[in-house]
Amino acid sequence: xxxxxxxxxxxxxxxxxxxxxxxxxxxxxxxxxxxxxxxxxxxxxxxxxxxxxxxxxxxxxxxxxxxxxxxxxxxxxxxxxxxxxxxxxxxxxxxxxxxxxxxxxxxxxxxxxxxxxxxxxxxxxxxxxxxxxxxxxxxxxxxxxxxxxxxxxxxxxxxxxxxxxxxxxxxxxxxxxxxxxxxxxxxxxxxxxxxxxxxxxxxxxxxxxxxxxxxxxxxxxxxxxxxxxxxxxxxxxxxxxxxxxxxxxxxxxxxxxxxxxxxxxxxxxxxxxxxxxxxxxxxxxxxxxxxxxxxxxxxxxxxxxxxxxxxxxxxxxxxxxxxxxxxxxxxxxxxxxxxxxxxxxxxxxxxxxxxxxxxxxxxxxxxxxxxxxxxxxxxxxxxxxxxxxxxxxxxxx
Amino acid sequence: xxxxxxxxxxxxxxxxxxxxxxxxxxxxxxxxxxxxxxxxxxxxxxxxxxxxxxxxxxxxxxxxxxxxxxxxxxxxxxxxxxxxxxxxxxxxxxxxx
Numbered sequence: 001x002x003x004x005x006x007x008x009x010x011x012x013x014x015x016x017x018x019x020x021x022x023x024x025x026x027x028x029x030x031x032x033x034x035x036x037x038x039x040x041x042x043x044x045x046x047x048x049x050x051x052x053x054x055x056x057x058x059x060x061x062x063x064x065x066x067x068x069x070x071x072x073x074x075x076x077x078x079x080x081x082x083x084x085x086x087x088x089x090x091x092x093x094x095x096x097x098x099x100x101x102x103x104x105x106x107x108x109x110x111x112x113x114x115x116x117x118x119x120x121x122x123x124x125x126x127x128x129x130x131x132x133x134x135x136x137x138x139x140x141x142x143x144x145x146x147x148x149x150x151x152x153x154x155x156x157x158x159x160x161x162x163x164x165x166x167x168x169x170x171x172x173x174x175x176x177x178x179x180x181x182x183x184x185x186x187x188x189x190x191x192x193x194x195x196x197x198x199x200x201x202x203x204x205x206x207x208x209x210x211x212x213x214x215x216x217x218x219x220x221x222x223x224x225x226x227x228x229x230x231x232x233x234x235x236x237x238x239x240x241x242x243x244x245x246x247x248x249x250x251x252x253x254x255x256x257x258x259x260x261x262x263x264x265x266x267x268x269x270x271x272x273x274x275x276x277x278x279x280x281x282x283x284x285x286x287x288x289x290x291x292x293x294x295x296x297x298x299x300x301x302x303x304x305x306x307x308x309x310x311x312x313x314x315x316x317x318x319x320x321x322x323x324x325x326x327x328x329x330x331x332x333x334x335x336x337x338x339x340x341x342x343x344x345x346x347x348x349x350x351x352x353x354x355x356x357x358x359x360x361x362x363x364x365x366x367x368x369x370x371x372x373x374x375x376x377x378x379x380x381x382x383x384x385x386x387x388x389x390x391x392x393x394x395x396x397x
Numbered sequence: 398x399x400x401x402x403x404x405x406x407x408x409x410x411x412x413x414x415x416x417x418x419x420x421x422x423x424x425x426x427x428x429x430x431x432x433x434x435x436x437x438x439x440x441x442x443x444x445x446x447x448x449x450x451x452x453x454x455x456x457x458x459x460x461x462x463x464x465x466x467x468x469x470x471x472x473x474x475x476x477x478x479x480x481x482x483x484x485x486x487x488x489x490x491x492x493x494x
Contacts, residue, residue: 003470023451027441030471039468041447049468 003037004052011053011077018046019068028062053079109138111171118178120159125174128156134165134172143167190238193226193386195219199247202382209241219247219385228391238391247385248359251348255340255375259368261329269293269323277302278314293323336373337366348381356383422455426485433469434461434478434485442468442476450478460486 004010019025022045029036039049051059053075063070085092112134114122129135132152133143143149146165153163153174164175193209201217209226213219228241273287299322304315331339341361349356360380367374410417417423427435440453445468450461466480 023442023445026445026468026471030441030473030476033473035470035472037470039445039471041445041467044446047445 004035007052007077009078011075011079012050013053013056013072014048014050014074014076015056015059016042016046016048016071016073017063017068018071019063019066020045021066022047022068025062025066025068028066032058032062034058048073053077106170107140108170109134109136109140109143109172112136112174113171114174114176116178117176120157120176120178125153125157125163125176128153129174131156134174140167140170188240190228190391191241192224192228192389192391193241193243193245194389195221195223195225195245195247196385196387197221197247197249199249199385201225201245201247203246204243205245206241206243208239209243211243213245224389225386241388243386244384245386246382248380248382249352249385251379251381252364253344253347253375253377253379255344255373255377257336257340257373257375259331259333259336259371259373261331263327263329264295264297265325265327266297267323267325271321273319273321275317275319276314277304277317282317287319291321293321295324295326297322297324333368333373337363337375340373340375341377344377345379348379352381352383356381424454424459426459428482428485431463431482432479434482436476436478438474439476442471447480452476457490458488460484460488462486 017025026039026047034051034055036049036051036055039047041047059070062068112126112129114125117125126135129149132149134149144152146167149165150163153165154160157163157176159179159181160176161179162177164177166173166175198221199219201213201215201219203215204211204213204225206226209228210230212224212227219225225245226241226243228238230237230239271287271289271291274285275282276285277283299320300317301319302315302317304311304313306312345358345361348358358379358381362378362380363375364378365376406421409415422438424439425437429435436452436459438455439459440455442450443453443458444451447466448462448464450466450468452459452461461478461482461484463481463483466478466482469477469479471477
């Protein structure tokens with residue numbers, strides 16, 4: 001086969017030739033060593049053939065000699081494509097400009113975020129970053145390497161133990177890890193510790209301040225237990241008194257406990273009802289019929305349809321009507337007393353702290369009346385009795 | 398070509414056992430099935446339609462008839478014909494083309 005190579009790149013034509021001396025034209029072509037291919041006769045005196053674009057000009061003398069005429073039928077190949085594109089150069093240029101601007105814009109820093117800072121202001125971090133050449137509308141290729149940036153920023157921003165710089169596309173994230181500084185203790189004003197109740201001291205431990213009472217001392221409510229004023233009258237200094245004081249305290253309780261108790265017990269029998277909820281109306285769909293339980297407890301569960309965690313105004317509601325059996329329990333007087341004392345002591349624990357210890361209890365008076373037990377009880381408990389009292393300087397008249 | 402040189406050629410051919418087409422410019426035809434015909438040593442096209450192709454040879458003409466004939470490629474001495482070849486007729490010089 002003698003089709004020339006790279007015909008697509010060089011460009012080729014499909015030509016129709018007409019003339020009486022067609023064979024001699026073909027002979028002339030072959031003698032001139034013009035590569036032509038796919039010569040197809042289309043009639044008595046016409047034929048089509050293909051030839052290279054560069055050989056087309058050379059046809060003219062041959063045509064003149066043989067008296068043939070040509071018509072170009074098809075044009076193929078790169079030269080035609082390029083000339084075609086050249087006609088639309090603005091369009092092509094637009095495409096190029098588009099990609100160019102896209103590249104240009106995507107090689108810019110558009111966004112800088114500072115993360116992980118609590119005490120250091122983001123502005124300070126951004127300012128330090130600006131000095132290092134990290135700012136919006138900066139070229140990405142002009143940035144220093146991220147490792148160096150991170151090291152430089154760590155050195156520049158005080159109070160950080162590490163600064164990480166991460167680039168994702170056109171946005172830069174500056175991750176700040178703040179150096180942990182030990183917490184400063186809360187400032188406290190000088191104070192005394194005073195008693196919360198009338199009590200007898202059982203133990204006193206002063207961490208700071210002057211203890212004013214001793215074990216087995218009887219104190220009144222509001223009396224100073226540990227003083228925050230050190231020194232004598234001439235050389236005074238006030239401090240924050242600190243310590244723990246425990247004392248015996250008496251609490252008087254009026255207790256009443258009923259001897260009979262009503263108890264509700266679910267029997268396990270239930271009936272289900274289902275509703276379709278539309279807006280604020282519910283249409284019952286299932287579970288019609290009378291409920292023949294004497295006492296019931298109803299448990300309803302509304303399940304609205306949701307769209308992305310947003311509840312819609314319609315849904316499904318199911319109700320469970322459960323049978324309840326009521327029983328009456330009678331307890332003895334001793335049991336009632338025991339329960340009353342227990343609940344009273346639980347109350348003390350809740351009010352005066354879990355460290356409270358029961359030392360003794362004394363039932364002062366009890367009576368049974370109207371199915372109830374009434375009691376008056378005195379609890380003797382050991383509890384923490386200290387309370388802070390700020391020292392106020394007497395400015396004088 | 399003089400008589401002596403012709404005799405010399407004949408002699409070398411006999412001695413060296415060379416193919417005739419190389420020495421005497423005889424046409425060499427290669428027919429692949431009936432759809433491609435390759436002809437070397439032709440002397441030009443005389444007539445060319447899609448049914449009939451007449452090629453000039455050194456000492457006569459070659460008439461190829463068939464249907465849908467086309468010249469796939471042509472050079473000064475070689476031609477490749479594609480299409481359905483039905484007859485190949487060799488016409489001696491002086492005979493009717």
